[in-house]
Amino acid sequence: MNPLEVDDPAEIGPYRLLARLGAGGMGRVYLARSAGGRTVAVKVVRAELAEDEDFRRRFRREVAAAQAVRGLRTAPVVDSGPDAAVPWLATAYVLGPSLAEAVDRFGALPETSVRALGAGLADALVSVHAAGLVHRDLKPSNVLLSAEGPRVIDFGIARAADGDRMTGTGIVIGSPGFMSPEQAVGTETGPASDVFSLGSVLAYAATGQGPFGDSTPAGLLYRVVNEPPDLSRAPEALRPLLAACLAHDPADRPAPGAVAAALAPQGVDAALAGGWLPTAVATAIAAHAAEVLDMETPPRGQPAASPAAGRDATVSLRAGARPDTVPTSTGGLPAAPGLPDGHPAGHPADAPTGSGPSRRRVLAAALATGGVAVAGTTAWVFTRHSTGPQPAPHPSPSGPSGGPTRTSTRPSPLATRAPGVPPQPLWTFQGQSLADVAVTPYRGAVIVAGERATALDAATGHPKWSQPGPGANLPVPIAAGAGLAMYLTDGDSDLVGIDVATGAHRWTYQQPPQVGLTTALCADDRAVYLTGNVYPLDSSGRPVIDFGNLDTRAIFAVSATGQTPRQLWMQHRKATVDDWVLPVLSGDHLVYTDSRQNVVVRSTRTGVQLWSATAGRTQIPPAVVDGTVYLGGSSLQALDLKDGTPRWTLPAGKARRNAWGPPVVSAGTLYVCDAVYKVNALSVADRSIRWASDQVQYPGDLLANVVIGHVLFVPAFSDANGVYALDTRNGALLWNFRDGQDLGRDWKLSTDGSRLYAVHGDRVYALPPV
16 A cells, blocks of 8 residues: 555546556555445546546446346445546455465465355356356455355456456456466356366365465466366365366356355355354454554545554555556565464454544454455555553354354453454344344343244343244234234234243134224233224124225224223224335324325324324335434424424435435434435534534435444445444444345344344344344
8 A cells, every 4th residue: 555646636527536456457456434424445447548538438348247247255246437537446345355465474274264264256157147247367466264154356357157258369368277278268158167266266275375376367368278286285084075166067067056055054144154254364354453543634645644653564465466556565464463273353342443433343344344346456454463461362252043142241242353343143033034124122122023023032032932933924013012923814813912031821802893903003001002904893793895996094002001902993094005004102192104205193092093194105114213203205394292283394305306205213313324324423512514424335315224223234225235334423444244144125123222132033142232
């Protein structure tokens, strides 16, 4: 990493430049930061190339190739300007060493790490090939290592599997020693070519050298085409699979999915859980990498300001094998301090972080998720490690299974976790056919909805009881109040009350013949509130059911106390055929938004509607704090809880139609996502914006956020992006928790004030708030 020079621009697109990462025949690569604090790597092409239309065509293809791949184990493109006067490409800057650099400094990886590495890389190739691409340059310098798993970078010479060939006669593109025989002779290449390269990379990781030895490029190409690989130094258990990947005939090579299954029969996520890297590598990553995000914009010709200034710092930029990269190196990797096996690297919770707001936790989160995709160049920043005392080790958590798993109990998660690294779940519950809703924390239990209703111990995740449940398709969590979990049973729609402490069945409310209950909304210590229909009766006393009759819609309260539940009140309501209600209880007020884009406030004592107003957007739950109702939608509104009097309105603006997501309010600040993928913190007193952060990759604008203390939790719109933790004081990214699953099911969050509970698919995670 080098300081900016006089001829370097101050900005590229919306990004401020901080330092040079590298330069070569194609152009320069910069470390940069957005106005919202996101750190990226920006590749800027040379001015003379920008005037070449053929080059611009190739550059657009490179951008499209990188953007087409959306797998968890690849580095994403976050922005680009292929048609700018000087084309540029910005990728997520996630610091981590390349496999080449880690092996060079620390030696070959142990077999368990190679298996996890191979499973992760094979999983990445599944995503690449699913996008219709062939990577064509998988090699150790294009594999970055992070605590969460490997990342594949550099799609600069990727091509569509069924598209036009990029090479001309006699032109070979790739890296000798890691390319397939078909690449080496210049014939057609397909997905199987990447599998051959994968076998070469894994042999290198396991032995410290490629399977075709060291030689000149021409000599390596000859060996790839004409000689068998040398796997004699590889672990014996890995040799058959490596040999299959390195088969000369592409038809004899296994598919990437089969490679992943062979290397990680327990699943890729499980193989990468609990610390998959050797202690020395993991410690070096966590202990030294966070410095870069404390850097501020520097004066020309001076290095960027960093807390490492004044210390004995070692900075190294290592280049890949691409000919357009100029390597720059001022030193090697530092030795990692001795730590017990299985110890996650980190700093004590009270370690000094310098003056002013620190971005270290942002970078450490980056360490857990990947690396820099910049044309084969990776930046690697270290300072020498202190020899002071280290935190005590703790056991590594086990992965998800058929029941709950949990880590050891720790008084302070920060004491053994580096700033920014996402926490290990306190426990994980693996359910079956869970509803796509948040869990209900209540009286030391976490109540999970699905085909069975299950109560988990909030501290341990151990199941306390399980009962036949409401089914997996209910749109709301199980209601809890008066010591009971209450929900409508699947099929007959009777309302049941289950003792939360013991799991004993307390009562069943059998609805009258003319009533059809549809949803148990919420409950307090007096009643449970439900929606449903009231049908007319025919001459024989049977209900005349007409689902399209909107005049039958109603809302009910049923007593939650005593041994014999009874209806307390019923009120008719207007609704659509596709009826839904998103409720909040506040004292004697039941507040909800509905499918008619209204907000409605009713008395919990009588059910009488007190007032209603236009909410302005569907599926946005309200927030009620200190006698004020807050609404998202086309405008951000604050209404008086008693009578609906507007207190203030904040329009979204012409460019932000239907911009505001669900609001959450804490300590005088309102947190809300907008339609341009920013998370905003606004003062509820004067609506001034305290901060706006673009650290979250696609925040879910219909998903409720959660605040615990000084941490705001935001689920992403793309479920593979997981849950983000932001500092409520400045919007800095603290960490990003992902589970490796891309299910097409959102993350649903809730809290009991001390833990975050996240539901994703059939898993429930309990996470510490810091």
